[in-house]
Amino acid sequence: MQKINDQIQSVSINQLTEHPLNRELFSALTPSEYELLRQSIQDHGLQHPILISKEMVILSGNCRWRICKELGYEFIDAKLVDYSYEEEAIELLITENKARRGAEDDYIKLAKQMDSLHEAWNISAGRKSAHDARDNGQKKRKDVAAVFGMSEAQVGRHLQLLKLNPNIQSLVSEGNISLMGGVALSGLSMDMQNLFYDYMQQTNYPKLTVNEIKTIIESLCNTVGNLEKNIDSVPKTETPIDDIEEKEIAKVQKAISKVLLLNLSNGSKNKLKATIISTLKKLEENA
Known part of the structure; x- marks a missing residue:
């Protein structure tokens, strides 16, 4: 179990390093929050010592450390944390930063x-x-x-x-997708998530409600289902399809999927339908 020593040490500010998980787990302070903390340290000094490991890794106080460096501090007050396992350091990193940051x-x-x-x-x-x-x-x-x-x-x-895939996680982080919207998307396969992300790109990343996301998911599932039925209806040849043909088919599938996500006019829908039917007939004739 980790223990925070009561004794405050003055340590060289340049010997300290940020914990590698800090930026991954915690958002940066907003510019106004950062400036408020900076002004406080500049006017009153560091009020609360940072927490560090014996390896000089900061467990709590990364923002205070960066600001003190900006202000020209050579030494900074710190408390040493004793722990036996890295998991204990991560526990402290999360609980201490959560308590301080809100x-x-x-x-x-x-x-x-x-x-x-x-x-x-x-x-x-x-x-x-x-x-x-x-x-x-x-x-x-x-x-x-x-x-x-x-x-x-x-x-x-x-x-x-x-x-969720990284692209959709970014949309959640940016606030374009809500918590429950992300939960609804999390049950999709990676291929379906990629199709959803393509849709979001086409519509310039609108902010969607959960019901809107569910409607899009249903539309995507129907689109993919129809494509799979059309592909399954093509007679299988005894000769295996080589890599080049597989790649070309994948390109066609992706192109059709994107087109079907658009709000097509009736004329365009009929034209697309005729093209697909004509192509399937030619494939059957060449079988």
């Missing part, structure tokens, strides 16, 4: 915090903790939920977001 607005970063705390406490479905002997009582999902002031179900919904 609510995290980025759902993806929040989900990563929850996931990291699960990992640090070795909480995983159907797997006994390897650290039971030193845990003094295994942590459970309810303990993670308590840290974030949520129910276990709410934590579970956040964790669903980590099943």
